[in-house]
Amino acid sequence: MQFVQNFRLTNHNQTVMVSLVKQANANPVFRALADPTRRAIFEELSRQGEQTVHALTRYAGVSQPAVSKHLTVLKRAKLVRHRREGRESHYRAHPDALAPMVDWLNHYGAFWRDKFDQLEALLERMEP
């Protein structure tokens, strides 16, 4: 009985992990924000509102082509939106795209609560 119960819990945990990894692979949001420079750019746009590529380049302290590359990744993840005005591109944050990240943490919450259930069961089985 104990075995069956453990098996079920383990299976459930694996399902949680798979959905976490799937989400990670499927979702460009995580990829986009895995890079600290991109996080910094996104944070700056969230804080300051719309910015030109020039302003962002000054802020990020890396070359403009590098910033443009980062912005493309953020744009693909729908984390930023842009508009052209004359020769300048203006970018702004699109924080709704962060919602999958909130889901991610909810998933991990379920994972750890299951693990704590198993820890509790182990402590009962252990010698005092």
Next chain:
Amino acid sequence: MSTTPNPAENTRTLVVERTFPHPQAKLWRALTEGPLLAQWMMKNDFEPVVGHKFQFRAEPMPNWNGIVDCEVIAVDPIQSLAYNWGVGGGESGLQWVVHFTLTPAEGGTHVRMEQSGFGPDQQQAYQGANYGWQKFFGGLERVIAELP
């Protein structure tokens, strides 16, 4: 068991807490002795030594190779334990820090598990970017609070 009430706080760091009706030293054993750890987490080659690299291994499944890559970053016997937690492998994967804190509580031991992104080492590893995950989420609190 509880999670922090503030949604923005939840997003910055995941916290899961519970008080177990068992002594602190017993909890520490369950967290740090590989065979015991295997019974509630996953198969592992964990050792409570800072710098020790180890893996949690589950049965591989479609979309997940069943491996979590870890490295011990802090060991303070019977009180505190932290390791890196990487899924998805290599640079394209995701890195987290898992930190357990044990404190004596009435009738047992309080365990706090905190999972957050990007440890100090990783911050330093990237040139020209001093913005850790924590700080990033800190700056976003306002924004996330407005999410639907």
